[in-house]
Amino acid sequence: MTALLLRSLRKVQGKITGVKPALIDEYGKKFLIRRRGVRIQEQFRLLIKASFKGYDAVVFETMAVHPDLLKTEITWLNPTHLVITNIRDDHREALGGTREEQMHRFIKALPEVPCIITADEFVYTEIKKTRKPDDNTILCISPAAGSYTSNALLACRTAELASGKSFNPEEIESFIPQPVLVQGANRDGEFSWVIDGLSINDTDTADIVLEQALSFPAESGAVSLLINTRNDRPLRTKQFLDWAVKRKNIHHIYLSGDHIPFALRYLRNLKSEIPGNSLPDISDSAGASVFLHSLKKGELLFMTGNIHGTGFLLREALEKIILQKESV
Structure with missing residues (x-):
């Protein structure tokens, strides 16, 4: 506007x-x-x-x-x-x-x-x-x-x-913002894909952006979600987990942020077959970068839910990866 x-x-x-x-x-x-x-x-x-x-x-x-x-x-x-x-x-x-x-x-x-x-x-x-x-x-x-x-x-x-x-x-x-889709190499030189949807805080838009992104890397393999949580938005945590377990193409859910214990309990109560785990404690962008570089070959990671807290560190790490790719 x-x-x-x-x-x-x-x-x-x-x-x-x-x-x-x-x-x-x-x-x-x-x-x-x-x-x-x-x-x-x-x-x-x-x-x-x-x-x-x-x-x-x-x-x-x-x-x-x-x-x-x-x-x-x-x-x-x-x-x-x-x-x-x-x-x-x-x-x-x-x-x-x-x-x-x-x-x-x-x-x-x-x-x-x-x-x-x-x-x-x-x-x-x-x-x-x-x-x-x-x-x-x-x-x-x-x-x-x-x-x-x-x-x-x-x-x-x-x-x-x-x-x-x-x-x-x-x-x-x-x-109109487009999904930020980045191809990055892990420590073994194998490539994975990362989508920055951290600014998206509703599942309707997350659904649309993920569908758009899935059409880009046709050769990508497994699709993972990273849901960044906030302890002052418990209903949003539930909303994103409810949405995630209904998607058929998700093979793993990573949880970050400051509402992880609640999110893990809620995910278990959903009795979903999709495995989920919390990220290791990420206190800076270097820690976030280690996680992003650990993705498996061909894996597509969609980060969404909140930009708050850990989300900033993940985005900062992703921006550094982009700059490194552009400088090569």
Whole structure:
């Protein structure tokens, strides 16, 4: 969305939240935000700075998950456009265990805003129920397959509304992330494949990305999953394990992160025939690199679930492998 707005407006700033927050400046450059703790006051400070610097538009990803904090954040930011990308099970701890419960709590947290845009028909229908029949401030674009594609289309439509400029949907194909598929040699010089899906935290998108990646290395052998876990997202751990054991082509599950004991118990209770084990303690990218180099010949490893904690170390190790390959 920031990239599209930069094509039509002079100064635009974007803000990415999550475990690796970053700012995108008016030149499209991304800068990591260094912080000690996570507080929504961070949003307010950045908005005030942006107003003093004369930005034409700012695109902020919300930080709050709990409904009360979400309402405070949206009310204070007072957006002209509120874009709802998706409400998924990765935040069930704060929003509820069913889609209906999640939407009920989410809608209660929504203040009045000039325009709400979504690609989720369920979200659109539920919000419309709470508004007057002639309320045309809620828009729903036709959803596309997969979160990445739908979010890119959402960005296109929102940028059109905000800037008044038309964008061809085909233009945004370049903004849709593709699976990062890397061929790497293990210590015996034999090759394996690694897919970085650590930023994916919902199984619908993980399914799509894995299917895309499986079409690349036709000669690849066994497929393994690495699920990086978080102890503050127990329901996400369960969701990914439920998804993993239903896939027929998975031959092994590796578990990393800070929620491994729970994950191992849950995997045993599923009585799956897929073997699973925890990674050795990885305290730095060198340890992560040792693991990646230990993969078997022809093995395809799909890393997903969370970028938090160990995920950063795995990604850092993978990036070093990529740089080494490029320098050869």
